[in-house]
Amino acid sequence: MITSSAAPIGALGDLLAASVNPNLGGWLLAPVATEIEAQTIRWIAELVGYPTDCGGLLVSGGNMANFVGFLAARKAKATWDVRAAGLLGQGARRLRVYTSSETHTWIHNAADMFGLGIEAIRWIPVDEQLRMDTTALKNQIQEDIEAGDLPYLVVSTAGTVSTGAVDPLPDIAAICREYDLWFHVDGAYGGFAAALINDGKETVPRDLKGISEADSVAVDPTSGSMRRWRLGVPWYAILKRCVRRSAIILPITTSLTRPNQPSITTNTGRRTHGAFAP
Numbered sequence: 626m627i628t629s630s631a632a633p634i635g636a637l638g639d640l641l642a643a644s645v646n647p648n649l650g651g652w653l654l655a656p657v658a659t660e661i662e663a664q665t666i667r668w669i670a671e672l673v674g675y676p677t678d679c680g681g682l683l684v685s686g687g688n689m690a691n692f693v694g695f696l697a698a699r700k701a702k703a704t705w706d707v708r709a710a711g712l713l714g715q716g717a718r719r720l721r722v723y724t725s726s727e728t729h730t731w732i733h734n735a736a737d738m739f740g741l742g743i744e745a746i747r748w749i750p751v752d753e754q755l756r757m758d759t760t761a762l763k764n765q766i767q768e769d770i771e772a773g774d775l776p777y778l779v780v781s782t783a784g785t786v787s788t789g790a791v792d793p794l795p796d797i798a799a800i801c802r803e804y805d806l807w808f809h810v811d812g813a814y815g816g817f818a819a820a821l822i823n824d825g826k827e828t829v830p831r832d833l834k835g836i837s838e839a840d841s842v843a844v845d846p847t848s849g850s851m852r853r854w855r856l857g858v859p860w861y862a863i864l865k866r867c868v869r870r871s872a873i874i875l876p877i878t879t880s881l882t883r884p885n886q887p888s889i890t891t892n893t894g895r896r897t898h899g900a901f902a903p
């Protein structure tokens with residue numbers, strides 16, 4: 626992974642953010658910074674071909690972006706209230722998450738921190754191009770349903786950290802639709818290449834086009850685009866469908882015009898993470 630060097634506009638952005646020092650903990654606390662963040666999210670969504678009626682956040686890193694998607698999936702797909710009752714609520718079943726053996730280590734942390742346990746992860750084998758084997762994925766989901774478990778999330782990767790492999794996103798999206806699973810894409814490394822599709826470039830793998838079908842996507846606008854957008858602090862974005870599929874993590878109402886960030890992230894107060902930089 627090659628990261629960009631510091632950019633003058635990024636330095637100015639961070640100087641401004643540090644001087645004003647807004648707390649991105651909610652629209653009421655920092656309305657201007659919040660609106661800048663919301664607009665930045667819409668621009669990023671537009672660039673990568675994601676529906677612009679999504680919600681999203683700028684966060685401190687790839688792990689954090691993926692954690693938000695992971696939690697949103699649990700909220701949306703568990704058939705009982707995990708937030709209130711924990712993993713053993715009434716009618717609870719063993720939650721199952723599916724991902725390839727090439728996935729970044731953040732998924733171990735997520736399964737650990739959010740109480741599922743690492744053994745809840747089904748490691749799906751990869752083909753010779755190190756992409757998730759979708760036949761194996763489907764077979765494993767089917768097997769788990771028959772065993773009484775609750776398959777709820779597929780984590781696919783657009784640009785694996787080791788080799789840059791892109792999972793077959795359109796095929797995985799179709800399987801998620803068929804079994805009603807949340808479809809998360811970790812595009813922290815390669816997701817921004819989807820912007821080339823919007824430019825009509827033929828060199829982009831067909832597999833990336835499925836990014837627009839994801840329920841949540843983690844992207845890194847700086848390393849992914851190789852643009853000199855940042856000063857030194859990485860900032861990533863999590864994009865989430867919130868109109869077609871509501872994915873509120875905390876019980877606070879989120880409106881797209883007046884975003885209330887604590888309702889869709891794990892943080893309460895947040896710094897701006899270069900939100901002024903783009």
Ligand SMILES: Cc1ncc(COP(=O)(O)O)c(C=O)c1O
Binds near residue numbers: 685686729731785
């Ligand atoms: C695909 C992918 N996901 C997640 C991460 C984790 O990002 P961070 O180290 O910023 O938390 C990385 C970082 O290399 C990555 O390449």
